[in-house]
Amino acid sequence: MIQKIDRALCAFETLMVVTLTLAGLAMAFVQVVLRYLFNTGVHWLEAGLVTALVWAMLFGAVRAVREGSHPRVELLPAMMPPKIAATMNCAALFATFALVVFYLSDAVFYGKFLNMINALHPELEIKQVYPFLVIPIITALMALRYGLLAIVLWRTPATHTPEFDYRERMTKGADT
Amino acid sequence: MIALTLVAAFFGLILIGAPIAVALGGSAVVTSMLFSPIADGIIGQKLFSNLNHFTLMAIPFFFLAAGLMGQGGLVQRLVGLARAMVGHLKAGLGMTTVLTCIFFAAISGSSPATVAAVGNILYPSLLKEGYSQKYAVGALATSGAIGILIPRSIPLILYGFVTETSIPALFMAGIFPGLLYGVLLLATARILASKEGIQTQPRASLKHLSGAFRSALPALSLPVFIVVGIYGFPQFTLFGWTNDGGAIFTPTEAAAVSAVLAMVIGFFVYRELTLRDVLRITAETGPRVGMIFWITANALLFGFFLTKVGIPAAMAQLVVDWNLSPIVFLLCVNILLVIVGFFLEGVPTILIFAPLLVPAAEGLGIDPVHFAIIMVVNIELGLITPPVGINLFVASSISGMPVLQVFRATLPWTIATVITLLIVTYFPPLSMTLPDLMR
Numbered sequence: 001m002i003q004k005i006d007r008a009l010c011a012f013e014t015l016m017v018v019t020l021t022l023a024g025l026a027m028a029f030v031q032v033v034l035r036y037l038f039n040t041g042v043h044w045l046e047a048g049l050v051t052a053l054v055w056a057m058l059f060g061a062v063r064a065v066r067e068g069s070h071p072r073v074e075l076l077p078a079m080m081p082p083k084i085a086a087t088m089n090c091a092a093l094f095a096t097f098a099l100v101v102f103y104l105s106d107a108v109f110y111g112k113f114l115n116m117i118n119a120l121h122p123e124l125e126i127k128q129v130y131p132f133l134v135i136p137i138i139t140a141l142m143a144l145r146y147g148l149l150a151i152v153l154w155r156t157p158a159t160h161t162p163e164f165d166y167r168e169r170m171t172k173g174a175d176t
Numbered sequence: 177m178i179a180l181t182l183v184a185a186f187f188g189l190i191l192i193g194a195p196i197a198v199a200l201g202g203s204a205v206v207t208s209m210l211f212s213p214i215a216d217g218i219i220g221q222k223l224f225s226n227l228n229h230f231t232l233m234a235i236p237f238f239f240l241a242a243g244l245m246g247q248g249g250l251v252q253r254l255v256g257l258a259r260a261m262v263g264h265l266k267a268g269l270g271m272t273t274v275l276t277c278i279f280f281a282a283i284s285g286s287s288p289a290t291v292a293a294v295g296n297i298l299y300p301s302l303l304k305e306g307y308s309q310k311y312a313v314g315a316l317a318t319s320g321a322i323g324i325l326i327p328r329s330i331p332l333i334l335y336g337f338v339t340e341t342s343i344p345a346l347f348m349a350g351i352f353p354g355l356l357y358g359v360l361l362l363a364t365a366r367i368l369a370s371k372e373g374i375q376t377q378p379r380a381s382l383k384h385l386s387g388a389f390r391s392a393l394p395a396l397s398l399p400v401f402i403v404v405g406i407y408g409f410p411q412f413t414l415f416g417w418t419n420d421g422g423a424i425f426t427p428t429e430a431a432a433v434s435a436v437l438a439m440v441i442g443f444f445v446y447r448e449l450t451l452r453d454v455l456r457i458t459a460e461t462g463p464r465v466g467m468i469f470w471i472t473a474n475a476l477l478f479g480f481f482l483t484k485v486g487i488p489a490a491m492a493q494l495v496v497d498w499n500l501s502p503i504v505f506l507l508c509v510n511i512l513l514v515i516v517g518f519f520l521e522g523v524p525t526i527l528i529f530a531p532l533l534v535p536a537a538e539g540l541g542i543d544p545v546h547f548a549i550i551m552v553v554n555i556e557l558g559l560i561t562p563p564v565g566i567n568l569f570v571a572s573s574i575s576g577m578p579v580l581q582v583f584r585a586t587l588p589w590t591i592a593t594v595i596t597l598l599i600v601t602y603f604p605p606l607s608m609t610l611p612d613l614m615r
Contacts, residue, residue: 017462018455021236028237028432032425046230049432053233054224060466069467070195073519077193092194099202107220135224 002148006066009141013063020056024049047123051131058138065145093153097146104139111136178485182207186478196524197467201474204481212485219477226476227469230428231337236465237431238328241438243457245283245395246293248442248449253392254279255297260388262362264379267369269305270315273298274361277319278354279392281326282399287522287559288566291320295574306374309575310585314368317571317582318589319361321556324522326354328402331555333427334472334526335548338479339534342545343427344406348610349545353553353600360592368588394441398434405430407614468523475527482531492535502540506601509533510554517558521566525555549607553597560586560593 027049034041064070072092077085114129121128185203194202208214258275262268276294281287295316302312324331327347336343380388408423425433442449482488495505516525530551537547559567562583571586572579600606 013462014459017466018458021240021458021461024233025237025240025432025435028233028429029436032429032433036424050228050230050233053236054227054469056462057236057466057469058227060462060464061470062466064463064467064470067463069463070197070470071467071521071524072193072195073190074193075519076191088192092189092192092198095189095192095194095202096198099198099205102205103201103220103223106217107223110217110220113217131228132221132224135220 002151005144005148009145010063010066013059013141016059017056017063020052020059024052024056027052044123044125047121051124054131055134058134059141062138062141062145065142065149090153093146093150097143097150100139100142100146104136104143107132107135107139178207178211179487179490181210182481182487190519196520197471197474200471200478200524200528204474204478208481208484212481214481214484222477222480223473226473229337230426231333231343232469232472234328234333234343234428234431235330235468236461237428237435238330238333239286239461239465240458241398241431241435242283242286242289243461244435244438244442244449244454245398246289247453247457248438249446250283250395250441251276251280251293251297253388253395253446255294257388257392257396260380260385263377265366266376267366267374268377269298269302270307270311270365270369270374271362273302273312273315274319274358274365277316277322278326278358279396281320281323281354282328283395286330287321287323287556288570290323291316291567291570292574294320295571299574305377306372307369308372309577310581311368311372313571313575313577313582314585314587314589315361315365316574317560317565317567317586318364318593320567320570321559321593322354322357322361324555324559325350325357325549325552327351328399328427328431329552330468331522331526331552332548334468334523335530335551337472338476338527339530339544339548341548342611344423345545345611345614346548347403347406347427348614349549349607350552351610352606353549353596356599356606357553357556357592357596360595361589364589364592394445398437398441401437402430402434405433471524471527475524478528479531488532488535491532492539495536496539500540502542503602505537505540506542506550509537509550510597510601513551513554514557514561517554517565518561520558522552522555522558525558526551543604543608545611546604546607550597550601553593553600557590557593557597560590 027045031041031045031049034045061070077088077092080088111129111132114132115127119128120126121131124131182203185206186199189199189202190196205219254276255272258272258279259269262271262275265271273294276298277290280290280294299312299316302315303309323329327350329347329350332346332350333343335341336346405424406427411418439449439454442453500508513525513529516529520528530548533551534544534547538544559565560583562568562579565583568579568582568586571577572582575582577585
């Protein structure tokens, strides 16, 4: 089950990262060509490319949870006996999960506020809440990823960093 | 008390092994909840607005361009050219390694990417020509560090973003220190090779040299194109037509154009890039840059809280009150950053310490552009010192040597980095001559 969710998340994240990054690149290139070759421009292109890339890279940040590429200082846990290291990993995971859930609730609050006041994006001319939606979406996905990680670690207690174990379990299918 | 709680929460989270982004965001959130509450919704809004900047978008485009060029057959051409240029000298291949790293640094902007790309090709060749494993990994890990000093540099973009310093000026400031570092590394390569008794190779013919240059020209044109695009041509008049001079495009636009050019060169010039490669490289860019964006969002939240409670201003005042001379201040900064470099990578180092230290440096009359280069050379030192020196890990994975042995192998090369750091710190014209010409 966990592997199925993981695969579905991976496919979704890859799709978003690739589509939005290439869309952002295309918009940036069109902007340069229009401005410097034809001395004209489209007013929403810059805001459009920034929004597309912020969305793409934040989906990349969710993917980085799975790949264990969010940097951390592992010196102290690595020096500890396995049980203490596992306890420290659990505490780090809990703190991370709690922070992501806090961000999610705060972002939902702000999103509701933006929606209520019906503010329009000055360049994109769409409701300002739409570009902002990336924050609640990616924090929800991060919470899901860290939740899955917690389940995996509960089943097979860690001796390494949480993401390392997670990646290993997903590859080897130890949770099935 | 607020500062103490903030520092305790930050280091507490770091020590238990929480991600650095979480330590930054978590300590700011906890401290603000306890002492200086922020209205609901502000943190959510800040997370988005911290990233919603055009300047920051240069980073994904530069990463994408580097990935595309790495895949598109660029590195082999650069190695070919460097070898044709210096391969016949004593320590020719060692010097080729350094020179290729300088060329590739101008394209990739990332040190680990430089070590990985150049190392995978040159490490086996170095061993085949009789260089010791120790020499080969030392040359790669240390020369790769040049990637963040020579423009375009990801840490310099982040520094410019968080301290509101001109990114073109920062790029300019990195050129001479980067070249000095390169020359010192070339000298180290020669001195160390003389102890290994390496045979010299025959000199490349003029035909071979021009062929290697022609082959590498599309790859070499990319950094030239970026530099000319960002800084523009000087003002001139030709046959009655006047060019006003000035920049042609912004660093972000230059990054986007370089990614498109990298695709064009890979598809149509070298013909080594496929659509599948483009999709794979784009997908790989996401997590790499996403990690940087997530730390940036949290670091700026941390910085917002620091500013709200007045910590950077208090630090600047403290430095003024202590009557520190700029020389002593910079010595203290170097010691601090060398220690920090043992534990933190370059991106978090810039994002955490630049907003804290720059106001104090400015208070002592140190130019933020000069200060940026000092920070980046310190980060270069951090890249080759354990336990988190990322270049050591990349060189270790290429060579199969344990990280500690790779570190020992880099020690003689580190002398070049330390000399560069001292010259950059205490001889500001090295960094400031080119930015001053721009002003």
